[in-house]
Amino acid sequence: xxxxxxxxxxxxxxxxxxxxxxxxxxxxxxxxxxxxxxxxxxxxxxxxxxxxxxxxxxxxxxxxxxxxxxxxxxxxxxxxxxxxxxxxxxxxxxxxxxxxxxxxxxxxxxxxxxxxxxxxxxxxxxxxxxxxxxxxxxxxxxxxxxxxxxxxxxxxxxxxxxxxxxxxxxxxxxxxxxxxxxxxxxxxxxxxxxxxxxxxxxxxxxxxxxxxxxxxxxxxxxxxxxxxxxxxxxxxxxxxxxxxxxxxxxxxxxxxxxxxxxxxxxxxxxxxxxxxxxxxxxxxxxxxxxxxxxxxxxxxxxxxxxxxxxxxxxxxxxxxxxxxxxxxxxxxxxxxxxxxxxxxxxxxxxxxxxxxxxxxxxxxxxxxxxxxxxxxxxxxxxxxxxxxxxxxxxxxxxxxxxxxxxxxxxxxxxxxxxxxxxxxxxxxxxxxxxxxxxxxxxxxxxxxxxxxxxxxxxxxxxxxxxxxxxxxxxxxxxxxxxxxxxxxxxxxxxxxxxxxxxxxxxxxxxxxxxxxxxxxxxxxxxxxxxxxxxxxxxxxxxxxxxxxxxxxxxxxxxxxxxxxxxxxxxxxxxxxxxxxxxxxxxxxxxxxxxxxxxxxx
Numbered sequence: 160x161x162x163x164x165x166x167x168x169x170x171x172x173x174x175x176x177x178x179x180x181x182x183x184x185x186x187x188x189x190x191x192x193x194x195x196x197x198x199x200x201x202x203x204x205x206x207x208x209x210x211x212x213x214x215x216x217x218x219x220x221x222x223x224x225x226x227x228x229x230x231x232x233x234x235x236x237x238x239x240x241x242x243x244x245x246x247x248x249x250x251x252x253x254x255x256x257x258x259x260x261x262x263x264x265x266x267x268x269x270x271x272x273x274x275x276x277x278x279x280x281x282x283x284x285x286x287x288x289x290x291x292x293x294x295x296x297x298x299x300x301x302x303x304x305x306x307x308x309x310x311x312x313x314x315x316x317x318x319x320x321x322x323x324x325x326x327x328x329x330x331x332x333x334x335x336x337x338x339x340x341x342x343x344x345x346x347x348x349x350x351x352x353x354x355x356x357x358x359x360x361x362x363x364x365x366x367x368x369x370x371x372x373x374x375x376x377x378x379x380x381x382x383x384x385x386x387x388x389x390x391x392x393x394x395x396x397x398x399x400x401x402x403x404x405x406x407x408x409x410x411x412x413x414x415x416x417x418x419x420x421x422x423x424x425x426x427x428x429x430x431x432x433x434x435x436x437x438x439x440x441x442x443x444x445x446x447x448x449x450x451x452x453x454x455x456x457x458x459x460x461x462x463x464x465x466x467x468x469x470x471x472x473x474x475x476x477x478x479x480x481x482x483x484x485x486x487x488x489x490x491x492x493x494x495x496x497x498x499x500x501x502x503x504x505x506x507x508x509x510x511x512x513x514x515x516x517x518x519x520x521x522x523x524x525x526x527x528x529x530x531x532x533x534x535x536x537x538x539x540x541x542x543x544x545x546x547x548x549x550x551x552x553x554x555x556x557x558x559x560x561x562x563x564x565x566x567x568x569x570x571x572x573x574x575x576x577x578x579x580x581x582x583x584x585x586x587x588x589x590x591x592x593x594x595x596x597x598x599x600x601x602x603x604x605x606x607x608x609x610x611x612x613x614x615x616x617x618x619x620x621x622x623x624x625x626x627x628x629x630x631x632x633x634x635x636x637x638x639x640x641x642x643x644x645x646x647x648x649x650x651x652x653x654x655x656x657x658x659x660x661x662x663x664x665x666x667x668x669x670x671x672x673x674x675x676x677x678x679x680x681x682x683x684x685x686x687x688x689x690x691x692x693x694x695x696x697x698x699x700x701x702x703x704x705x706x707x708x709x710x711x712x713x714x715x716x717x718x719x720x721x722x723x724x725x726x727x728x729x730x731x732x733x734x735x736x737x738x739x740x741x742x743x744x745x746x747x748x749x750x751x752x753x754x755x756x757x758x759x760x
Contacts (some may be wrong), residue, residue, distance in 0.1 A: 162191060165228040166209065171220050174213050174464040175507040178226050181209045187357060189234070191227040193220050195267035198249060200233045200468070203508065212504055214249050214465040215266050231353070235472055236272040237479045238331045238351025239279045239300045239308045242416065243449045245433060246272070248457035248469030273351055278328040281310065281335060281350065285323055292317040293361070294482055294538025297336055300350065303450035305441065306416065309483040313352040314361050314538060316340065356471040360478040362535040370534075371602040372488065372546050375411035375673035376404075378589045378662045381618060381683060383596040384606075385572045387414070387486050388534030388544035392494075392566045395576025396556030400588045402428050404574070405490045405550055407587070407666055410439055410448060411673045414488035414546065416480050417448075420455045420473040423466045423496025429456045442673060459496070466500040474531050477545045484541030489532075493550035494525070498562045514561050522565045529569040558593075571597040585663050591625050610680035617687045621657060624690065628654040645703045646694065652703060653690045660716050661686060671719050678722065681730040685715060685737065692741040700748040709744075711736040 169179040176192060176199065184190075188201045190211055197217065203210035211226065235250045245253045247264075250272045256264055283298040285291055293314035302308035318340040329335055331351040338346045354360060368386035385391050395401050402424065409417045419436075421429040432454065439448040453476055457469040470491050477487040491497070498521060505518035513519040534544040549570075553560045556578055567573060575593035580586075603615045627650050631643065640648060661682055665671045674682075693706050706712070714721075714733045722729040 162227040162229055164225050165190065166226045168192065168220060168222050168224040168226060169208070170222070171217055172507045173503075174217060174462055175504060176211045176213055176217065176220065176226075178209045178211055179207070181205075181207055184209060184228050185230075185232075187232045187355070189229045189231055191229065191267075192217075193224040193226075193267075195219075196227070196269070197267050199226075200464075201228075210508060212464040212467070214462055214468065216462060232355040232357070233468065234353040234355050235475050236331075236351050236353055237476070238273050238310075238349075239302045240273040240277065240331065241453055241476060242303050242306050242308075242451065243453075245454045245456055246472070247461065248422075248455060248465035248467075248472060250472050253456060273331045275330060275332055278330055279308075279350060280327070281324070281329050282326050283323050283335075285320055285336070287320055287322050289320045290318070291320060291338070292538065296483075296539050297323065297348065304446045305444050305450040306485075310335070310350055311352075311479075311482060311539070312338070312348065313354075314482075316346060318346070321345065354475055354479070356468065356475045359531050360475070360482060362482075362537055363540070364536045366534045366536055366542065368534050368598060368601050370605055371598070372486075373413045373676060374408045375675070376407060376587055377664060377674050377679050377682070378587055378591070379408075379574065380674075380676065381661075381679050382591060382622065383572060383574060383589070383594050384598055384602050385546065385548075385596060386534070386598040386601050387546055388532060389546050389572055389598055390529045390532045390570040391546070391548045391572040391574060392551050392563070392570045393548065393574045393576065394551040394553055394558055394563050394566075395581075395588070396553065396578055399556070399576035399578055399581040400586055401550040401552065401576060402492055403666070404576070404587050404589070405492050405548060406432065406435075407672075408548060409436075409452070409488070409490050411442065412488055413443070413486075415451065415485040416477070416487045417452045417490065418455070418473045418477045418487060419452060419490045419492070420457070420469055421492055422455075422457055422469050422494070423459050423500065424492055426458045426460065429458050432456075463500045463503050466497060467504060470494070470497055470528060474528065474545070474547070478531065481535060481543035481545045482537045482539070482541075484537065484539075484543045486544045486546070488546045488548065491528075491547065491549040493552045494528075494566065495550075495552040495562050498525075517561050521561065522568065525562075525565050526569045529566075585658070586666065587664060591622070591662070592629065606676070606680075610676055611684075613684070614680055617683050620687055620690075621683065624650060624654055625657070645697050648703050649690075649693055649697055649706070652707070653686070653693070656689070656715065657686050660719060664719070668720060670721075670723050673724065674719070675724045677727055678724055678730075681727060681734075682718060685718070685730065685734055688734065688737060689715060692737070692745075696741060696745050696748065699745060701744050705744060709740045711740050 165184045166178040166181040170177040190199045197215045199211040199213040255270045279300045285297045291312050295312045297310045300308040318338045321337040323336040334347040336348040368388050370387050371384045372387045437449045455473050477489045480487050502517050532545045532547040553563045575590045576588045577590035580588035606614045
């Protein structure tokens with residue numbers, strides 16, 4: 160990478176450096192500071208001075224140290240070798256750095272994001288004489304057992320393919336094709352290309368969001384579903400399970416690839432991800448989960464400015480795989496700590512603060528991030544999507560703070576975590592009262608096609624019951640449950656059953672950790688049937704005690720553990736026993752009523 164001196168250090172203020180005597184520089188240019196070559200980005204440019212944010216520890220940098228320009232923006236390398244790799248916030252491969260320097264990252268170290276030595280088996284799909292445009296597929300590389308990597312022409316380039324190599328083994332830097340552009344210039348193409356992290360990759364058009372992202376978590380898929388290409392926020396105070404929920408989604412969701420961004424998280428949480436993911440088996444393929452995962456580890460003890468860049472690094476990688484026609488899920492954990500990095504950098508640049516000290520452009524930055532999600536028709540004509548799931552960590556669990564409020568403006572699905580549920584060990588601790596999904600109307604046709612036309616009606620009915628329960632609980636607190644008639648106590652009983660037997664999920668149980676959509680629909684149907692039939696027999700004279708004594712009641716409570724995803728026949732037996740028990744109870748009370756009815760003379 161060519162470098163030239165563009166100025167000298169004037170003042171050092173933590174990760175923010177003022178540069179004097181600036182010349183021949185551009186906004187957002189990647190720079191190197193000092194003789195150690197610390198990585199930085201030019202973020203403010205004036206007549207003869209500039210401001211650089213440095214992505215490494217600036218200890219030892221002094222006035223008059225040289226600042227070198229690279230002539231290119233902060234970019235990521237996109238090509239084979241990304242999947243299964245652990246990067247830091249600016250796409251430096253941490254395992255390669257450890258091999259070079261030991262357990263500590265040496266300042267100014269330069270390690271290629273993609274291995275320059277490894278050879279990949281390239282199978283061409285284009286031929287000489289073709290006229291590929293930006294985003295066209297030149298060929299494929301089998302990157303992992305799960306991912307067939309499609310080698311793309313970089314966006315913004317088009318022309319006639321003069322030549323393309325035969326099938327064989329190539330490194331990411333070797334030329335695999337030569338493209339003659341419209342200005343009669345030739346462009347050598349390789350297995351990789353670079354893309355600026357702050358620039359959204361172009362697409363042909365946005366598509367409607369119609370297919371849900373199946374997570375295997377019942378409270379999400381059934382009550383608050385999200386579409387592939389959707390935007391989701393998971394707000395919650397400390398200890399409510401944000402990271403756990405995101406990790407569960409990353410493990411079980413049906414996205415083709417996962418980009419997990421540990422943005423400012425504690426080191427022990429990132430360590431859990433790094434040690435656990437390689438051991439997990441993808442339920443769809445039977446292979447290691449790391450074969451479809453990219454990890455970005457930017458822990459809280461790493462430089463704060465790298466935290467600010469990490470989510471752009473992750474979303475750019477996700478867009479690249481979306482352009483290949485894949486469905487990608489991005490886990491940003493957490494956007495609050497990213498916003499705190501913005502606040503610290505803004506304060507060091509002496510910008511005018513807005514509410515709670517955050518910069519005035521915070522809503523703009525949040526919007527720029529979430530708008531890069533979506534289901535798209537790519538430049539090559541494929542269909543791909545990027546779903547963004549961002550955790551929010553409001554101080555003290557206060558959802559009225561700026562990051563949560565601004566995030567709600569730009570997302571369509573809100574999974575609010577409840578401390579009371581977390582303290583009661585009810586996981587996922589997603590509140591069914593404060594959460595919502597605006598994707599419901601988009602995905603209902605898909606659900607009804609897959610599991611039956613009654614799904615939406617049963618979901619609405621159980622949600623209505625949960626809201627009725629809240630009002631009844633207020634009465635119970637005043638007068639006690641015994642003051643309520645059995646019809647109302649039965650509402651409380653069914654809601655308790657639904658919470659324990661359906662919403663609560665055990666991540667450590669092999670059967671209950673993940674539920675296929677057919678299992679979720681059958682469980683919902685049985686509980687709603689229990690409610691409908693039970694309400695009818697109570698009106699005919701049955702008591703709540705009689706309903707709870709039914710043997711099938713315990714079968715319903717245990718069905719999430721007893722019926723595996725690959726054999727749902729057990730639901731037919733439970734439903735048959737439920738209908739038979741209700742018929743017997745109904746017949747019993749119909750006979751009793753007949754016997755006690757006085758005969759008219």
